Amino acid sequence: MKIALSGSSGSIGTLLKKYLAKEHNISTISFRGKQDINEEMLVNRNDVLIHLASLNANLTSDSDRLLELDIAKNAIKYCKKNEIKSLIFFSTSQVYGSESLKDKPFKETDPCHSKTLYSLAKLDCEIFLSQECKENNINLIILRLCPFIDIKSNSKIAFLGKLAKNLKISIEFSKANINTRSFLTERNLYLIIDGVLNLIRKSDLLLHEKINIGDRGQVSTNEIVNAIAAAYSIKPIRIRVPKIFELITSKMPVIRNLYQNLTSNHAVDVNLAEVTLGIKLLQTKQSILND
Numbered sequence: 001m002k003i004a005l006s007g008s009s010g011s012i013g014t015l016l017k018k019y020l021a022k023e024h025n026i027s028t029i030s031f032r033g034k035q036d037i038n039e040e041m042l043v044n045r046n047d048v049l050i051h052l053a054s055l056n057a058n059l060t061s062d063s064d065r066l067l068e069l070d071i072a073k074n075a076i077k078y079c080k081k082n083e084i085k086s087l088i089f090f091s092t093s094q095v096y097g098s099e100s101l102k103d104k105p106f107k108e109t110d111p112c113h114s115k116t117l118y119s120l121a122k123l124d125c126e127i128f129l130s131q132e133c134k135e136n137n138i139n140l141i142i143l144r145l146c147p148f149i150d151i152k153s154n155s156k157i158a159f160l161g162k163l164a165k166n167l168k169i170s171i172e173f174s175k176a177n178i179n180t181r182s183f184l185t186e187r188n189l190y191l192i193i194d195g196v197l198n199l200i201r202k203s204d205l206l207l208h209e210k211i212n213i214g215d216r217g218q219v220s221t222n223e224i225v226n227a228i229a230a231a232y233s234i235k236p237i238r239i240r241v242p243k244i245f246e247l248i249t250s251k252m253p254v255i256r257n258l259y260q261n262l263t264s265n266h267a268v269d270v271n272l273a274e275v276t277l278g279i280k281l282l283q284t285k286q287s288i289l290n291d
Helices: 011-020 062-081 117-135 156-166 186-202 221-231 243-249 253-263 271-277 284-290
Strands: 002-006 025-029 048-051 086-092 139-145 169-172 208-213 237-240
Touching: 002 011, 011 025, 011 186, 048 062, 048 186, 062 086, 062 117, 086 117, 086 186, 117 139, 117 208, 139 186, 169 221, 186 208, 186 271, 186 284, 208 271, 221 284
Parallel strands: 002 025, 002 048, 048 086, 086 139, 139 208, 169 237
Antiparallel strands: none
C-alpha cells in the first residue's frame, strides 16, 4: 500500500516508519505551521494517511488546543487534495477521563469525560474528523491509544525502569502495587497497525471505527517497572516507600501529578480491537520480556 505518515519524527512515528517501510511505500508529511495545503503537499496518490502529528506535551494552552485542531483540518485537506480514501487517526484513551474504576476498564461505548488540555484537543479532533470523513466518504479509524511503553524513552515509567537497570533498585509505592493500568508495547503496536491496514484493504463498506488500542490485560505500575528490569536481566533491590511518606509527598503540588500518574487506575478494554482487527494481543509483561 502507499501510505502517507504525519508525525514521523515522534517515538511512535519513528517506529512505524521503519516497520511499515518493509512492506509498504511510505512518504512523510508535516502539517504543522501550514496555513493551507498547497501544491507542494501533493504527492503520489496514497491509499492511506496515518495521522500521528500532535503537539503532545507542548500542548499547554487553549491556543495550543486550537492549533491541534488546525493540524487535523490540514490532514483532512490533504486527504481531499490527494484523493486519499482512508485516514487512521491516533487519539488517546485519556478522552474517557484520567482514571477508570477498579475492575471496570473503559470501553468504546463509554462516555468521554476529557479533563486535560491534551485529551480535550484529541476529542475535538475526533469530532471534527468524524464529521468530515462521513461527508467526504473517507474511511476513518480512530485509535484511542494507551500510554506507549518504550523502555528507551524518557517517560515516567521508563525512567523508573532505568533506575532498576542502572542502579539495581526498584522504587515501589504501596498504591502502585494494586492499581490497574493499560499500556501499549511495540510488538502490539505492529500487530494493531497491520490489522487496521488489512481491515481497510478488505472492506467494501465505508469504515467509521473508534477502537481502544493497548496490550491485553492490565498491570500495576510496580509490575511494569519490574518487567522492564527483567527485560534487562536485572533483579533490582525493591525499596518500598513508607505509606506516611507517600501521604505527605502526594499532597505536595510538585509531586502530586507524578504520584497520581504512577498510582491511579487507567485501564481499557481491548476486546473490540481483537475482534474487529482479527488479532491476538500480547500481555504487557509478555510483550516486554519477548522484545
